[in-house]
Amino acid sequence: MRKxxxxxxxxxxxxxxxxxxLSFGCTVEPQTVTETVTETVTETVTETVTETVVEEKxxxxxxxxxxxxxxxxPEQIGEGxxxxxAQNTYIFPFCVLVEESLVQQLIWAGxxxxxxxxxxxxxxxxxxxxxxxxxxxxxxxxxxxxxxxANVNEVIAMKFGDAGIPGVSVDIPVPGTPYVCxxxxxxxxxxxxxxxxxxxxxxxxxxxxxxFILCAIPDAGDELMKRTLGAKEVFVQRYGPEIEDKxxxxxxxxxxxxxKEEISRVLAAHPEAENFVVTxxxxxxxxxxxxxxxxxxxxxxxxxxxxxxDGLQGLGLVQDxxxxxxxxxxxxxxxxxxxxxxxxxxxxxxxxxxVEVPSILVDISNVDxxxxxxEKALSGEINPHEVIEKYLEF
Numbered sequence: 541m542r543k544x545x546x547x548x549x550x551x552x553x554x555x556x557x558x559x560x561x562l563s564f565g566c567t568v569e570p571q572t573v574t575e576t577v578t579e580t581v582t583e584t585v586t587e588t589v590t591e592t593v594v595e596e597k598x599x600x601x602x603x604x605x606x607x608x609x610x611x612x613x614p615e616q617i618g619e620g621x622x623x624x625x626a627q628n629t630y631i632f633p634f635c636v637l638v639e640e641s642l643v644q645q646l647i648w649a650g651x652x653x654x655x656x657x658x659x660x661x662x663x664x665x666x667x668x669x670x671x672x673x674x675x676x677x678x679x680x681x682x683x684x685x686x687x688x689x690a691n692v693n694e695v696i697a698m699k700f701g702d703a704g705i706p707g708v709s710v711d712i713p714v715p716g717t718p719y720v721c722x723x724x725x726x727x728x729x730x731x732x733x734x735x736x737x738x739x740x741x742x743x744x745x746x747x748x749x750x751x752f753i754l755c756a757i758p759d760a761g762d763e764l765m766k767r768t769l770g771a772k773e774v775f776v777q778r779y780g781p782e783i784e785d786k787x788x789x790x791x792x793x794x795x796x797x798x799x800k801e802e803i804s805r806v807l808a809a810h811p812e813a814e815n816f817v818v819t820x821x822x823x824x825x826x827x828x829x830x831x832x833x834x835x836x837x838x839x840x841x842x843x844x845x846x847x848x849x850d851g852l853q854g855l856g857l858v859q860d861x862x863x864x865x866x867x868x869x870x871x872x873x874x875x876x877x878x879x880x881x882x883x884x885x886x887x888x889x890x891x892x893x894x895v896e897v898p899s900i901l902v903d904i905s906n907v908d909x910x911x912x913x914x915e916k917a918l919s920g921e922i923n924p925h926e927v928i929e930k931y932l933e934f
Contacts, residue, residue, distance in 0.1 A: 600891050603880035607645055608925045610876065616650030617883060623656050624675035624683040624705075629663045632794060632824065634850045634871045635686065638710065641875030642684065649879055665692040672699045682882055685717070686710040690761025708881045710874070712760050718885075720877045720895040722848070724763060727867040727899050728770025728819070731846035734865045734903070735771065735817045736778050738844045743815060746779045746786075750813035753806055755792040755799065755821045755829070764821075767848055771819045792825050799828025800835075807836045820847035820863065823854050830862050849902065852914060858907040869899040870928065872918050900931040 606613050623646060628635045639658070646656055657678045659671040668687045675683055676699070683705055687693055690712050697715040700707055709719040739749055752775060756768040768789060775783050790806050792799035799820070807813070816838070820826040826847040833843060840861065849857060849866030857863045877895050884891035902910055910931055917924035 597887065597889060598883075599889055600880055600884040603883050604877070607649075607876040607880050608923070610645075610923060610925075611648060613649045617887075618646060618650035619652075621651050621655065621682075621886065622678065622680040623651060623882065624678060624680035625656060625658045626668065626671050626675065626683065626685045626687060627658060627660050628686040628688055628710075630660060631663070632822075633853065634822065637851060637871035638686065638874040641872050642878050643875070645875035645879040646882075649883065661687050663688050665689040668692055669695055669699075672696050676700070676703045676705065680705060682886060683707040684710065684878060684882070685714050687712060687714070689759050690763070691759075693761075706885050708878055708885070710878065711764070713763055718881050718891045718893050718895055719763075720874065720881060720897060721763070722867075722869045722897050722899045724766035724848075725770045727848055728767045729774055730770075730867050730901055731819050731848070731865065732771030732774030734901070735819065735844050735846050736774055738864060739817055742844065746775070746783060749786065749815050749817055751806075751810055751816050752783070752787045753790050753803060753816060753818040753829075754787060755803075755819060755825050756789050757793050757821055758791055759793075767821055768819070771846075792821060792828065794822050794824055796824045796828040796831070799825040800831045801828075803829045803832035804835065807832060807838070814842060816843035818843055818845045820845065822848050823850060823857055826857050826863050848899075852911065852918070855902060855907055855911045855914065858902050858904060859911065865901065865903045867899045868902045869897050870914070870918075870924060873897065873924055873928070876925070898928055898932060900928060902931075906931070 625639065625642060627639055630636055643653070643656055647653060657675055657680060659674055661668040661671055665687075668689070669692065683700055685693070685696055685707055686709070687696060693709070693712060693714045697707075697717070701716065707714060707717045709717045711719070711721045713719040736746075739746060743749065754768045754772055757764050772787060775787065788806050788810075790802045792802045803818070816833075818829055820829055826845065826849075829845065830840075833840070845863040846865045846867070847854065847857065847863045849855065849863070849868035850871050851868075854866045854868040858866050874897060877897050881891050881895050900910070910927070913922070913927045913930075914924060916922050917927050
């Protein structure tokens with residue numbers, strides 16, 4: 541009964557409160573609620589960026605660095621390239637070794653052996669001109685010319701030029717091409733300096749020398765004449781212009797028999813001469829010269845001999861006493877300088893007009909050591925360029 545009374549009382553109070561609130565005229569206004577909604581929109585944008593990557597072109601020096609490694613090139617850039625090679629002659633070992641070096645380096649660079657077209661000029665100017673037409677008919681991308689007669693190289697340059705075929709020349713320059721060779725003037729100058737020092741040590745002064753025989757190859761042109769004139773300039777500077785009265789230029793070319801004949805002629809023309817200085821063009825000249833002196837009955841102690849040596853042959857000539865000193869290059873490395881010039885030209889990069897093959901100075905004091913090291917190098921045990929660079933500061 542008490543529970544019901546409580547419920548009735550509560551209901552009464554609620555109704556009383558409501559009635560009182562309304563009786564005062566109060567109304568309940570609806571409330572406006574402002575709601576802020578933050579919406580995150582993720583937008584995917586695809587942007588295409590075109591970037592032009594320009595590959596840096598290899599330089600001649602880059603090609604040279606690759607070639608000096610004397611191994612297959614990592615990039616076979618020679619694939620599909622055709623090369624025409626005009627050999628000077630197969631008579632001289634020097635020329636044979638140059639060709640072997642060139643062919644090997646081309647193959648290392650990726651040139652197919654069947655794409656190397658070889659002709660033999662045979663030290664014959666007429667043959668050389670005919671060979672140009674043969675090579676042009678093969679449509680090479682580039683030619684390499686090794687040709688003895690300088691005046692003929694003008695014609696060779698014109699014919700290849702008309703055909704639009706660029707080239708490289710070896711030893712004797714072809715106009716319009718870079719040529720690969722030793723520094724003939726410096727080599728000859730060094731021979732003259734050595735000979736002048738030796739004669740002063742041996743005889744006291746140039747007054748005791750009766751004849752200076754300077755070998756030459758005049759038909760090979762001005763460039764190869766530097767092999768003669770550098771030494772001559774040394775003698776003139778040291779001993780005055782009057783020394784020219786004792787100087788004889790002997791046209792010995794590069795062959796043993798021609799050198800022997802020409803030097804024999806010079807000796808016969810000066811029977812009163814006792815002491816001599818002789819500068820040779822190459823190893824063959826040196827051998828022919830020694831034969832001429834021996835047949836004339838002149839003792840080895842009565843002449844000082846120097847030469848432009850090449851390969852192990854040049855070193856051997858110092859060892860056996862044929863010459864006292866050699867400015868020695870190595871034909872086995874010529875291809876390491878020719879091939880970089882080839883690819884420089886074909887890829888439109890700057891190639892020096894003169895690509896120098898280094899020579900080292902060899903005499904009795906260092907020849908055995910150099911011979912031992914170069915023998916290993918040329919057999920493939922070590923890199924020959926390391927040996928050459930080691931002795932460049934002789």
